[in-house]
Amino acid sequence: MANAIYIINGPNLNLLGQREPGIYGNGSLDDIKADCNAFASKLNVSIEFRQSNHEGMLVDWIQEADKKARGIILNAGAYTHTSVALHDAIRAGSVPVIELHLSNTHAREEFRHKSYISPVAHGVIMGFGGDGYLLAIRAMCTLLDSTNSL
Ligand code: DQA
Numbered sequence: 001m002a003n004a005i006y007i008i009n010g011p012n013l014n015l016l017g018q019r020e021p022g023i024y025g026n027g028s029l030d031d032i033k034a035d036c037n038a039f040a041s042k043l044n045v046s047i048e049f050r051q052s053n054h055e056g057m058l059v060d061w062i063q064e065a066d067k068k069a070r071g072i073i074l075n076a077g078a079y080t081h082t083s084v085a086l087h088d089a090i091r092a093g094s095v096p097v098i099e100l101h102l103s104n105t106h107a108r109e110e111f112r113h114k115s116y117i118s119p120v121a122h123g124v125i126m127g128f129g130g131d132g133y134l135l136a137i138r139a140m141c142t143l144l145d146s147t148n149s150l
Contacts, residue, residue, distance in 0.1 A: 003139050006065040007036060009134065010058055010077030024102050025129045032130045039134045043141055055079055058089075059089045066093030070144055075100045080115050080150035087116040096143055098136045101126035101133045 009029065012019060017028035033049045040047045048069070052058055058076065065072045074097055076086055090097050097120065104127030105112040118124055122143060125132045 004046040004048040005071050006069040007047055008061050009075050010079050011053040013077055014051050020097045027130045032069040032133050035134050059085050062089040066095050071095050071140045072097045073100055076117055080117050085115050090120040096122040100132055100136045110140045141143050
């Protein structure tokens with residue numbers, strides 16, 4: 001969708017609700033998507049919500065968003081900690097990116113402390129579960145408003 005905020009989700013996030021509920025909660029990604037749509041319509045913005053398990057697909061969507069979107073909210077899942085390709089895709093573009101995680105990755109295993117996304121993100125929201133998606137939409141709207149592109 002043109003002029004939308006893209007919300008891009010990476011690997012294994014399709015399993016939310018079944019996957020490690022003690023860490024990620026009981027809600028499914030569809031529940032989060034429904035909450036995002038309801039919140040976005042209150043704020044009068046449109047969102048494009050996607051999930052893929054494939055790194056190259058995420059790269060394609062970041063490139064697409066750079067042409068079509070106002071901003072990107074990205075939960076890159078495990079690729080956060082490994083992907084130079086996602087880092088480069090964000091770096092190549094000019095739309096603002098908010099990095100998002102349901103869990104506080106700094107309070108978890110050491111391999112989750114490194115992010116290839118953070119150095120090229122405008123900001124990071126983590127540790128608030130599914131609510132983090134709504135916080136990120138709010139933050140993106142404020143950011144876009146302050147740069148007059150909303
Ligand atoms: C995650 C954190 C990552 O470390 C993990 O690999 C995920 C989910 C989160 O939202 O908390 O898949 O991005």
